[in-house]
Amino acid sequence: MSMAQATVSLGGLRKSYRVGESSVEALKGVSLAVAAGEMVALTGPSGSGKSTLLNLCGLIDTPDAGSRELCGKVLDGLDEIRLTQLRREKVGFIFQGFNLVPVMTAYDNVEYPLLLLGVALEERRRRVAEALHRVGLDALARRLPDALSGGQRQRVAIARALIKAPALVIADEPTANLDSATARQIVDLLHELARERSASVVVATHDERMSSHCDRVLHLIDGELQ
Ligand SMILES: Nc1ncnc2c1ncn2[C@@H]1O[C@H](COP(=O)(O)OP(=O)(O)O)[C@@H](O)[C@H]1O
Ligand SMILES: [Mg+2]
Structure with missing residues (x-):
C-alpha cells in the first residue's frame, strides 16, 4: 500500500517510558499503514504495547522516533497545538472504560466533540439526534452515564466517536467490560458504522x-x- 492511499501511516515508531531510574521500551520500531475504510485488529498479550501504539496512532502521545502521517499530512515536528487540532478533526476514540463525562447526559457527551469544533447549534442538534438514533439510544438521551448499562454507555461512546465523521477511529479494548451478547452488538455496530462512513x-x-x-x-x- 502506498503512503498516499493510507489514512494513517506509521514508520519505525519507538516509544519508551521512564520508570524511576530505568526506562521501559514499549515499542521497538513499529510500522503500519491503514487504508480508508479498513478495520484492523491489534492483538497481543497484556503489556505488549497495544495501548501505546493506539495512543501514537491517535495523536494522544508522541513517539521518541519514527514518522507518522495522517490523511496525507506529515505529523513529525508539528507542535502540540496543531496535533490537538488534527486529533479533534480527524480522530474518534472509544475506550474500555467508556470515558464518558459523568456529569453530562448521553446527549451532551455526544454533542461535546462538535462544540469543540465550533459547529452551530442547529446542526449540532440534528447530528446528535441522528447519531443517538443510529446507536438506538433516542429514548435515553437525557440520562446520565450512571443510569445507563455498560452496553448503553459504550453505544454513547461510539456515537461520540463517530459524530464528527472522523477519518480514523481508535478503540482500545472496547468490549473488555461487556458481557458477550452486549459485546457482540458493540462489535457489529462499530463494524457497520465504520463501513458506512x-x-x-x-x-x-x-x-x-x-x-x-x-x-x-x-x-x-x-x-x-509479528
Ligand atoms: N505511562 C506509562 N509509564 C510507564 N510504563 C508504561 C506506561 N504505559 C505503558 N507502560 C509500559 O509499556 C509497556 C506497554 O504497555 P501498553 O502499551 O499499555 O500495553 P498493552 O496495551 O498491550 O497492555 C508495558 O511494559 C507497560 O508497563
Ligand atoms: Mg492496553
Missing part, C-alpha cells in the same frame, strides 16, 4: 468476535509486530 478503525482487542470481523489481524509481542 469509510472510517479507518484500529482496535486493540483480546476478543475473537472482534478480530474475526476485521479486515486484518496484527499481533504485537514485546513491542514488535
Whole structure:
C-alpha cells in the first residue's frame, strides 16, 4: 500500500517510558499503514504495547522516533497545538472504560466533540439526534452515564466517536467490560458504522468476535509486530 492511499501511516515508531531510574521500551520500531475504510485488529498479550501504539496512532502521545502521517499530512515536528487540532478533526476514540463525562447526559457527551469544533447549534442538534438514533439510544438521551448499562454507555461512546465523521477511529479494548451478547452488538455496530462512513478503525482487542470481523489481524509481542 502506498503512503498516499493510507489514512494513517506509521514508520519505525519507538516509544519508551521512564520508570524511576530505568526506562521501559514499549515499542521497538513499529510500522503500519491503514487504508480508508479498513478495520484492523491489534492483538497481543497484556503489556505488549497495544495501548501505546493506539495512543501514537491517535495523536494522544508522541513517539521518541519514527514518522507518522495522517490523511496525507506529515505529523513529525508539528507542535502540540496543531496535533490537538488534527486529533479533534480527524480522530474518534472509544475506550474500555467508556470515558464518558459523568456529569453530562448521553446527549451532551455526544454533542461535546462538535462544540469543540465550533459547529452551530442547529446542526449540532440534528447530528446528535441522528447519531443517538443510529446507536438506538433516542429514548435515553437525557440520562446520565450512571443510569445507563455498560452496553448503553459504550453505544454513547461510539456515537461520540463517530459524530464528527472522523477519518480514523481508535478503540482500545472496547468490549473488555461487556458481557458477550452486549459485546457482540458493540462489535457489529462499530463494524457497520465504520463501513458506512469509510472510517479507518484500529482496535486493540483480546476478543475473537472482534478480530474475526476485521479486515486484518496484527499481533504485537514485546513491542514488535509479528
Ligand atoms: N505511562 C506509562 N509509564 C510507564 N510504563 C508504561 C506506561 N504505559 C505503558 N507502560 C509500559 O509499556 C509497556 C506497554 O504497555 P501498553 O502499551 O499499555 O500495553 P498493552 O496495551 O498491550 O497492555 C508495558 O511494559 C507497560 O508497563
Ligand atoms: Mg492496553
